[in-house]
Amino acid sequence: MSVLVGRGTRVVVQGITGREGAFHAEQMVEYGTQVVAGVTPGRGGSTVASVPVFDSVQQAVNETRANTSIIFVPPAFAADAICEGAAADLDLVICITEGIPTLDVVRAVRFADERGVRLIGPNCPGAMTPGVAKVGIMPANIFREGDVGVVSRSGTLTYEVVNLLTAAGLGVSTCVGIGGDPIIGTTFTDVLELFREDDATRAVILIGEIGGSDEEMAAELIGRGYPKPVVAFISGRSAPPGKRMGHAGAIISGNTGTPQGKVEAFGKAGVYVGDTLDDVVQHVGVLLPGRV
Amino acid sequence: MKLYEFQAKQVFASKGIPVPRGEVAATAQEARAAAERLGRCVVKAQVHIGGRGKAGGIKVANTPTEARDYAQAMLGKPLRGLTVKQVLVEEALDIDREYYLAATIDRTSKRVVLMASAMGGMDVEEVAANHPDAIIKHPIDPAYGPMDFEIRAVMTRAGFDAKASRAIGTIAKQVYHVMLDSDASLVEINPLVVTGAGTVVAADAKFEVDDNALFRQQALAAFREDSEEDPIEAEAHRRGATYVHLDGDIGIIGNGAGLVMTTLDLVTRAGGRPANFLDIGGGAQADSVREAIEIVLMDPNVKGILFNIFGGITRGDEVAKGILAGTESIKIKVPIVVRMAGTNAEEGRELLEGTNLVPAAGPIEAAEKIIELAKR
Numbered sequence: 001m002s003v004l005v006g007r008g009t010r011v012v013v014q015g016i017t018g019r020e021g022a023f024h025a026e027q028m029v030e031y032g033t034q035v036v037a038g039v040t041p042g043r044g045g046s047t048v049a050s051v052p053v054f055d056s057v058q059q060a061v062n063e064t065r066a067n068t069s070i071i072f073v074p075p076a077f078a079a080d081a082i083c084e085g086a087a088a089d090l091d092l093v094i095c096i097t098e099g100i101p102t103l104d105v106v107r108a109v110r111f112a113d114e115r116g117v118r119l120i121g122p123n124c125p126g127a128m129t130p131g132v133a134k135v136g137i138m139p140a141n142i143f144r145e146g147d148v149g150v151v152s153r154s155g156t157l158t159y160e161v162v163n164l165l166t167a168a169g170l171g172v173s174t175c176v177g178i179g180g181d182p183i184i185g186t187t188f189t190d191v192l193e194l195f196r197e198d199d200a201t202r203a204v205i206l207i208g209e210i211g212g213s214d215e216e217m218a219a220e221l222i223g224r225g226y227p228k229p230v231v232a233f234i235s236g237r238s239a240p241p242g243k244r245m246g247h248a249g250a251i252i253s254g255n256t257g258t259p260q261g262k263v264e265a266f267g268k269a270g271v272y273v274g275d276t277l278d279d280v281v282q283h284v285g286v287l288l289p290g291r292v
Numbered sequence: 293m294k295l296y297e298f299q300a301k302q303v304f305a306s307k308g309i310p311v312p313r314g315e316v317a318a319t320a321q322e323a324r325a326a327a328e329r330l331g332r333c334v335v336k337a338q339v340h341i342g343g344r345g346k347a348g349g350i351k352v353a354n355t356p357t358e359a360r361d362y363a364q365a366m367l368g369k370p371l372r373g374l375t376v377k378q379v380l381v382e383e384a385l386d387i388d389r390e391y392y393l394a395a396t397i398d399r400t401s402k403r404v405v406l407m408a409s410a411m412g413g414m415d416v417e418e419v420a421a422n423h424p425d426a427i428i429k430h431p432i433d434p435a436y437g438p439m440d441f442e443i444r445a446v447m448t449r450a451g452f453d454a455k456a457s458r459a460i461g462t463i464a465k466q467v468y469h470v471m472l473d474s475d476a477s478l479v480e481i482n483p484l485v486v487t488g489a490g491t492v493v494a495a496d497a498k499f500e501v502d503d504n505a506l507f508r509q510q511a512l513a514a515f516r517e518d519s520e521e522d523p524i525e526a527e528a529h530r531r532g533a534t535y536v537h538l539d540g541d542i543g544i545i546g547n548g549a550g551l552v553m554t555t556l557d558l559v560t561r562a563g564g565r566p567a568n569f570l571d572i573g574g575g576a577q578a579d580s581v582r583e584a585i586e587i588v589l590m591d592p593n594v595k596g597i598l599f600n601i602f603g604g605i606t607r608g609d610e611v612a613k614g615i616l617a618g619t620e621s622i623k624i625k626v627p628i629v630v631r632m633a634g635t636n637a638e639e640g641r642e643l644l645e646g647t648n649l650v651p652a653a654g655p656i657e658a659a660e661k662i663i664e665l666a667k668r
Binding site: 217 | 400403404420421433434435471472475477502503504505507508534538546547548550551552553556557559561566569574602603604633654655656
């Protein structure tokens with residue numbers, strides 16, 4: 001079993017004719033993901049990486065029974081692309097695009113919520129169940145199948161921790177990048193709830209960073225009782241307040257979003273917070289049930 | 293992007309939010325002339341910091357001469373590290389009450405929240421810390437916008453004076469629409485003044501515009517004043533780099549915001565002090581890597597550079613080529629430590645062999661090495 005993406009995932013790539021869209025469509029196909037359609041308005045009828053291109057998501061769904069979309073549309077049009085995906089009744093919309101105006105995302109999240117369509121991102125690397133399906137931009141070769149669920153606000157840190165897991169002989173059940181923007185569709189608590197019910201996941205690594213209070217809410221959820229060990233990491237512990245550290249959402253504003261607050265919240269919930277990613281992976285190895 | 297108070301008030305005025313009569317002055321003489329037209333007035337330094345009053349950046353002038361002297365004392369001088377280039381001279385208000393009214397984007401409800409408090413005129417962070425119940429927050433459904441009954445409820449809960457409520461309610465709605473029209477991430481009026489005559493005026497204004505939306509906010513983008521930003525940050529942004537200037541001496545370059553932040557943390561943990569944050573982003577080509585080195589070296593304090601690359605879409609060999617191009621085109625006198633993993637890392641390391649670049653197997657080792665080398 002797995003969460004979010006699995007054997008039944010049929011992907012439509014929104015923005016497939018762009019440079020990034022075309023490149024990653026091919027990479028996903030190569031990995032064995034069922035990429036059934038692409039969409040670029042006005043480019044219907046063509047193909048990219050042998051994938052048929054349609055003018056609209058609805059057309060793509062009608063013709064190919066796509067149920068999951070991944071978005072590589074430029075920032076000015078990406079929120080509309082999210083809404084188009086949600087309106088076509090997909091199960092899941094994953095938005096890779098970085099730099100979408102925040103108020104556009106507020107509207108798109110509202111639109112998707114109303115239709116019961118799950119949104120991951122924006123500004124995220126996507127989701128992947130190793131050995132089964134990759135709906136994202138992560139380098140597949142570093143992943144190994146296993147029983148650690150990974151959820152993260154950062155792309156490259158995800159790759160870093162997955163690489164360390166693989167080196168330690170551990171593997172990943174499902175890896176979810178939730179994105180580095182201030183407003184995102186799926187949060188840490190949402191993914192923790194999914195991992196809770198997932199038989200394939202026996203431990204969870206949560207990679208947070210400064211800004212917002214998603215980590216604190218995750219800690220609260222775990223504190224109320226969570227059936228699997230969780231190990232956390234917080235990046236930006238040396239960041240000065242008021243400075244946006246690359247990610248639009250990575251900023252300490254006043255008393256919120258501080259690394260101290262997040263580390264304390266996890267501490268209260270009994271969640272180990274690693275000082276380094278090596279430390280995190282080592283701890284997960286120790287905590288995994290049935291391992292020495 | 294932050295607007296100055298006078299810029300924010302121009303936006304307010306254009307949208308019908310009442311503001312005091314006022315003029316911007318860049319010289320003491322201009323301030324004096326403005327005061328002659330305005331009468332008893334307030335001279336306010338225009339800088340992007342809070343707590344200007346405490347820092348001496350807000351003064352009440354009873355005469356034009358006083359206004360001139362206050363302006364003279366502020367202009368060209370630093371206020372909490374930022375140079376004052378303009379002052380706003382504004383009519384002094386007859387203040388009966390001071391309230392707080394704001395709209396911002398709330399990450400938890402994923403909506404714009406309207407915020408109101410009867411404890412206006414104070415540092416809002418302090419109010420939030422000491423009297424959290426005194427700040428009323430209400431998320432607005434983007435599908436409908438603020439409805440009258442919601443605004444009435446917010447004002448009642450905040451404890452606003454009933455007589456002023458109609459006027460404040462109108463302003464609250466305008467604040468929400470200004471936020472949407474301007475792609476603002478924060479619109480804050482503190483204080484919102486109820487005068488002795490019962491009128492309501494936005495006496496101060498904080499305004500932040502979403503950087504991601506500047507492409508469609510041309511008028512506001514024109515307000516951007518690079519000169520007040522850090523000059524290296526300004527140059528980096530002109531070149532499209534994601535760079536944050538810090539106060540240490542170890543230059544940090546990496547791919548991905550999370551990885552770069554973590555690299556700063558590792559250097560700090562190992563006893564070093566990062567000079568900057570620089571993210572070359574996903575899929576960086578050799579050219580942007582070379583440019584990254586140039587930007588980092590604009591800071592004369594930099595005594596060493598640490599590259600931390602985890603190749604995903606970014607390829608190690610491409611980064612290595614960029615580093616080599618950089619070291620060939622610029623005379624680099626500081627040591628460079630390179631840690632490379634992921635896509636084409638092997639090829640990248642091979643390219644760097646035989647040069648004076650120092651390889652490191654992991655990020656922790658890399659942090660320790662660069663700190664050691666920078667000391668020499």
